[in-house]
Amino acid sequence: MRKHATFAAAAAAAALLAACTEPSQDPVRSYAxxxxxxxxxxxxxxxxxxKWEAALAARSGYQNDYAPFRxxxxxx
Amino acid sequence: xxxxxxICDAERCIECNGCVTACKSEHEVPWGVNRxxxxxVNDGVPGERSIxxxxxxxxxxxxxxxxxxxxxxxxxxxxxLHDKDxxxxxxxxxxxxxxxxxxxxxxxxxGLRGKMDKCTYCAGGPExxxxxxxxxxxxxxxxxxxxxxxxxxxxxxxxxxxxDAPVITAIYKTRVTTRGKGEEIxxxxxxxxxSDKLSDQSxxxx
Numbered sequence: 001m002r003k004h005a006t007f008a009a010a011a012a013a014a015a016l017l018a019a020c021t022e023p024s025q026d027p028v029r030s031y032a033x034x035x036x037x038x039x040x041x042x043x044x045x046x047x048x049x050x051k052w053e054a055a056l057a058a059r060s061g062y063q064n065d066y067a068p069f070r071x072x073x074x075x076x
Numbered sequence: 077x078x079x080x081x082x083i084c085d086a087e088r089c090i091e092c093n094g095c096v097t098a099c100k101s102e103h104e105v106p107w108g109v110n111r112x113x114x115x116x117v118n119d120g121v122p123g124e125r126s127i128x129x130x131x132x133x134x135x136x137x138x139x140x141x142x143x144x145x146x147x148x149x150x151x152x153x154x155x156x157l158h159d160k161d162x163x164x165x166x167x168x169x170x171x172x173x174x175x176x177x178x179x180x181x182x183x184x185x186x187g188l189r190g191k192m193d194k195c196t197y198c199a200g201g202p203e204x205x206x207x208x209x210x211x212x213x214x215x216x217x218x219x220x221x222x223x224x225x226x227x228x229x230x231x232x233x234x235x236x237x238x239x240d241a242p243v244i245t246a247i248y249k250t251r252v253t254t255r256g257k258g259e260e261i262x263x264x265x266x267x268x269x270x271s272d273k274l275s276d277q278s279x280x281x282x
Contacts, residue, residue: 036201
């Protein structure tokens with residue numbers, strides 16, 4: 001009898017907790033427009049993604065104005 | 077690379093509007109449309125802060141979720157773009173966007189709205205890269221040239237950072253840990269060094 005009660009309690013707890021899950025309510029959206037070319041597919045990089053990423057990474061690094069100080073071993 | 081983002085460092089932004097001007101100039105954005113603008117909090121009060129705001133290219137973009145014609149898409153780099161040929165100018169994205177990024181040119185009399193226009197992260201749109209059509213609809217495609225957005229590259233104080241999220245967050249982290257926080261990062265000492273008191277500065281008056 002006690003075994004049944006434990007099982008019923010566990011089942012009830014599981015049923016209650018099931019309401020706590022959060023399934024996605026967003027509808028699956030798909031893009032309906034024209035396809036866009038890859039950024040690295042043009043004349044500048046000719047499909048070389050690695051080269052394009054390296055170019056962007058280099059330019060991103062220029063924004064770090066502490067870098068020259070660090071490279072020179074000075075305190076900014 | 078999958079997360080191209082902007083970060084605006086409010087401690088560095090001097091409200092010069094260079095980013096706004098760079099964007100307008102680079103893309104020849106029509107009159108009445110501002111893809112980027114500056115927001116200042118406590119304007120004129122010591123300690124005021126300004127930030128440069130445009131489309132933040134959200135990871136889970138609300139504009140994409142509400143668009144009734146599904147004209148939005150996200151590039152492999154995480155840039156949120158849209159197809160102007162599909163846009164019906166309904167304005168749902170404007171209401172959904174927490175940054176007020178979508179802009180609508182006035183297309184005629186009686187407040188008629190044109191197709192939505194917003195920051196493209198200088199990545200153009202769904203037209204042939206560097207074509208006249210792409211420039212007319214979306215502006216210049218700097219990303220395809222291996223360059224970062226014009227607003228960030230123009231920023232004189234490097235307040236506005238653009239690039240891959242891990243890279244620019246690392247730059248921002250370096251700044252924050254180097255300069256500290258609190259009162260000492262605003263005012264005389266931050267700008268010129270030395271004591272925070274004006275009377276202690278050479279040539280200063282008590």
